[in-house]
Amino acid sequence: MDLLPPNEKEILVRQVHHPTADVRYLQLYRYASRKEIIICWISVFAAIIAGILVPMMTVVFGQLTATFQGVFMHTVDYPTFHAQLHKYTLYFVYLGLGEFVSTYICTCGNLYTGERIAGKIREKYLEAILRQNVGYFDKLGSGEITTRITADSNTVQDGVSEKVGFTLSSVATFVTAFVIGFVKSWKLTLILSATIVAIVLIMGGGSRFIMKFTRASLIAYARGGAVAEEVLSSVRNAKAFGTEEKLARKYDGVLNISEGFGRKSKYVMACMLAFMMTIVYMNYGLAFWMGSKFLVTGEVHVGQIVTTLMSIMIGSFALGHVGPWIQAFGSASAAAGKIFATIDRISPMDPTSNTGYKPEKVAGEITLRNVKHIYPSRPEVTVMNGVDLTVPAGKTTALVGSSGSGKSTIIGLVERFYDPVAGEVLLDGRNVQGLNLNWLRQQVSLVQQEPVLFATSIYKNIRYGLIGSDFDYLPEERTKNLVIEAAKFANAHDFIEALPEGYETNVGDRGFLLSGGQKQRIAIARAIVSDPKILLLDEATSALDTKSEGVVQAALDKACNGRTTIVIAHRLSTIRDADNIVVMDKGKIVEQGTHDQLLDKRGMYWSLVEAQRFASSETTEKFDEMGDLESEDSDNPFTDPSVTEVEFYDHDMDKKISRRQSARSVSSQILGDELPEKPKTYSMWTILKFIWSFNIKEWKLMSTGLFFCIIAGGGNPVQSVFFAKTLTSLSLPPNEYHELRNEVNFWSGMYLMLAAVQWVAWASQGICFAYCSERLIHRVRDHAFRTMIRQDVGFFDDEKNTAAKLTTALAQEATYLAGLSGTTLGTLCMAITTLTASLTMAIIVGWKLALVCISTVPVLMLCGFLRFWLLAKFQVRAKITYEKSASFACEATSAIKTVASLTREVDVWTQYHDQITSQNKDGVKAILQSSSLYAASQAFNFFCTGLGFWYGGSLLGHGEYDMFQFFVVFSSVIFGAQSAGSVFAFAPDISKAKGAASMFKTLFDRKPTIDAWSQDGIKMHDMDGYVEFRDVHFRYPTRPNQPVLRGLNISVKPGQYVALVGGSGCGKSTTIQLLERFYDPLVGGVYVDGQNIANLNVNDYRKHIALVSQEPTLYQGTIKDNILLGADTKGVEVPEHAIIKACQDANIYDFIMSLPEGFNTVCGNKGGLLSGGQKQRIAIARALLRDPKILLLDEATSALDSESEAVVQAALDAAAQGRTTIAVAHRLSTIQRADVIYVFDQGQVVEHGTHRELLGRRGRYFELVNMQSLERAG
DSSP: OTTSOHHHHHHHHHHHOOOOOOOOGGGGGTTOOHHHHHHHHHHHHHHHHHHHHHHHHHHHHHHHHHHHHHHHTTOSOHHHHHHHHHHHHHHHHHHHHHHHHHHHHHHHHHHHHHHHHHHHHHHHHHHHHHHSOHHHHTTSOHHHHHHIIIIIHHHHHHHTSHHHHHHHHHHHHHHHHHHHHHHHOHHHHHHHTHHHHHHHHHHHHHHHHHHHHHHHHHHHHHHHHHHHHHHHTTHHHHHHTTOHHHHHHHHHHHHHHHHHHHHHHHHHHHHHHHHHHHHHHHHHHHHHHHHHHHHHTTSOOHHHHHHHHHHHHHHHHHHHHHHHHHHHHHHHHHHHHHHHHHHHOOOSSOTTOOOSBOOSOOOOOEEEEEEEEEOTTOTTOEEEEEEEEEEOTTOEEEEEESTTSSHHHHHHHHTTSSOOSEEEEEETTEEGGGBOHHHHHHHEEEEOSSOOOOSSBHHHHHHGGGTTSTTTTSOHHHHHHHHHHHHHHTTOHHHHHHSTTGGGOBOOGGGTTSOHHHHHHHHHHHHHTTOOSEEEEESTTTTSOHHHHHHHHHHHHHHHTTSEEEEEOSSGGGGTTOSEEEEEETTEEEEEEOHHHHHHHTSHHHHHHHHHSOSOHHHHHHHHHHHHHHHHHTTOGGGOHHHHHHHHHHHHHHHHHHHTTOHHHHHHHHHHHSOOOOOOOOOHHHHHHHHHHTTGGGHHHHHHHHHHHHHHHHHHHHHHHHHHHHHHHHTSOGGGHHHHHHHHHHHHHHHHHHHHHHHHHHHHHHHHHHHHHHHHHHHHHHHHHHHHHHSOHHHHHSGGGOHHHHHHIIIIIHHHGGGGSHHHHHHHHHHHHHHHHHHHHHHHHOHHHHHHHHTTHHHHHHHHHHHHHHHHHHHHHHHHHHHHHHHHHHHHHHTHHHHHHTTOHHHHHHHHHHHHHHHHHHHHHHHHHHHHHHHHHHHHHHHHHHHHHHHHHHHHHTTSSOHHHHHHHHHHHHHHHHHHHHHGGGHHHHHHHHHHHHHHHHHHHOOOSSOTTOOOSBOOSOOOOOEEEEEEEEEOTTOTTSEEEEEEEEEEOTTOEEEEEESTTSSHHHHHHHHTTSSOOSEEEEEETTEEGGGBOHHHHHHTEEEEOSSOOOOSSBHHHHHHTTOOOSSOOOOHHHHHHHHHHTTOHHHHHHSTTGGGOBOOGGGTTSOHHHHHHHHHHHHHTTOOSEEEEESTTTTSOHHHHHHHHHHHHHHHTTSEEEEEOSSGGGGTTOSEEEEEETTEEEEEEOHHHHHHHTSHHHHHHHHTOOOOOO
């Protein structure tokens, strides 16, 4: 790009510039409404109150301690003591009630606003993506957008939900605790305040690294998401070439990078928490050491030391909990950085902007003046240079020429998908850059080479064509009529009506439930429904068979009348009536004129026509005869030879079927016997075993981590012994102060020792689990991806398993699994250790009080469990609604050109907004329920403490316990119970993990019926290539009511070149798919060399086959990478000459060498940086590199221009020598040399023979050939 002139460089940079954003935490709230801000503030207030109430307990505690001392010294009588005990116990109850109300309010508020704010960020992000210019997407995988709208926005939601309340409460507790400390003993508190400085420094330093590594990990995984989305959206291609393993390794490579950064982030986190705990324990030692000094000098008494110490202890503890939550805020800010960068990007071509001129009337004249164009993502290649072209209003202009000559570029410039670097594009004499972009695109309708349909009904797909037009707001009845008229116009009405649900039939993800021709006809209906002024047809009929093409072409000719039309065509028969034909080559216009004028010139156009002309003059004569015949009989269906033949054949077929009790019923019976799959439910134990199985290799590390967790968990009970011992020492009378100082010094030293041990324990367990957790996420993603691409093709036909949904699962669900491993597992283990050790010790020291305190622990546990259970239910429902909206957004963004040309931006956003809104409404009830239970579990801490004090105080008053027993039992059980309560703060993580684990376990347990990984089945070391279909009946699993093949019989001898022709949806491509064994027939069988392919080893069988399909699939990576995917090598280097030979045979070698980077040229997302013909030839090279025994060509040359087609056809003819070739073709010129041509109709063969034999019969084939005659107009 640096070599370009500054003005050209500026135009290109503007189109692909990706800004970065550094997001501060508070900026996450920038889309919150006034109501949400108010709720946030109320929640903040409630969270602070909830936090303040916790250390207030220490004041009561200190006063009670002073009372206890009075009992010991016999200065307080029992009734007075009893009255005080009652009063202070009631204080605990009041504090508990206050805690319940405030925690409930703050948790509800935070969950409510978190969901809504995250929803708005998702909406803003989608809105921003939809307004970006097309060039922005050339380097951005649609998988990356999916990752942002799912995983990243979930991370943001996590950072603005309940964790905000938890953190604020903890901070409020911390501050209040220190205020109480200062009131009670300012000197001691000031000395202990060193803790704050140390904690702040450690937190600040650690958080910076955590954010840095988290951001790097997110960026790395977004690339992995793009790889996964590409592969999953073209899974048939991966299966056909057996490239599952190679693509899985590519995905795994990206995961390695992501894992590395994730691990570093968690290591820093572990060390940070270890320092926090160390500081807490060192603080105890310091407090007692200094407190004893002040006590001896008479500055404080025991009650003040206890209150100060307890409050500092509670404060420090509260701060300890903040660690993991702070990480969530850091991650949220990092994730929001990428999202907000896109939201803030100013699009140089914004379709939602109101700027720009909107003329009242449009004539439709398009002019290109001295246009030079370079694609922003490939600045080194000039695609078009110095092009001058006028497209007169109301006339049809056709563009022809070789692949990559700049034809589609003209359409992209007229739609203003890109801006040219020099020259200008004018509409009615006005530069399109000065026109309102939305208005401009509403005047233009585009039908692309590879039509994109949306996963909704056929009716809605056509209805999308009306958006922004004058007909957009008509009554529903009139709209329906318009849609049906458009469908009739495009020759789609009949096949739509034949579908079980008619216009309400769902077309599936990317329209995969329809054949190429059916999709194309719906796309044409969508384009003409709004009666546009300008019609752009980019290979609009390439996917149609001859019969449909004839009818659709007539419809298009009718549609072109009176409107400006630009047609790109490789099949020249479709454009011979054009008013002007423009011949392009290498980005320049070579010649232009009418069909006849150009033929007379005998230039480039003449040679293109010659390449497509049918072989024999005999054929020509027959065309002429047929032409006369057709004109006489065209209105009488009964004299149409093709119809009588089919009628006769069908009667014959009926007899056949009745003799074998109707094959239809056989298919129906087989489908009827298949029971629908029930969703599986798994026990918690099964799920834990499943998750841990991924860390089995790290069992030593896991054991080490668990060992250190036990040590870390033991810190609390050991500390409570030290605490009680020190307090007993501090209660010594003044005459034993010397002894007091010695004892306190000893216990302070013990605290120092405890701090050192705890540092080692916390850091070690954190690092061990960080490693295991990242390995787990990596392995699950890798295994899940491999399992997904292992599934049979039928799995992907189910709309529950669209590429978008599966990509989302990989990005998001895999990270949830860490909720039952790693840090959470460590925390659980620590809590269990703390609880067990505390309770055991309490029972040993003072069983009466211990049992009373322990009786409250199940109540705490039950509250936590109920919350966990509710959240799990909440999670499942949220996931289903959320998955749907994420999948919808991903579908729209991956088809951005179609969305842009239909001006569907506002429509897409509105539908997405409605889905998010209904999701938020559904969530309110679950939020209210789970919050009340969480609040109860928090409040019970106070009730437990109150109960412990009341009963313990009674025992103390009666002289049954001394101070040491009371404090050991009380502090160990209460802090034990608190740490058990903290386990349930992880309930959301655990419930997410459970849901995710169930999903993955179901996926991993699913054994595909056609399993490419299986070692079973016969392996054929050699194959002759004798193919037979014996009475094959088939229906697609997702459309069991729609018969596709009805008793198909075909035989192909080794080395034969066989062609399949017929109307759209008649079962030609299905035949290819059955031969690839993407599906198994319901009845009958497919045989190769006499073996039923169902008995062969799938992977081994597919090695002998190569497929070139209608819509070629390329992956992100270089051209060389894409070609090498065809090679069947297990670690063996493919020789360079083999690659070059395959490229030369596919007529792509010269083009590759003309690129600056040669074989290392990047193909872009889904091969988007190459033209259709270039992609197709790379796909052919990839197929030839396999040296297959059976070559399957599903419309292999439909995307090629005549010149390339002739050469590629010659290459394919050469490639077909010595191997069996089965070709599906609409362009009949490509298959006239076939050994046998099978003509299909409604899933059966109606006639077969050679080209000449079939012409001689004057049947269906004869009619098809006649339609494609390339004779001169007139």
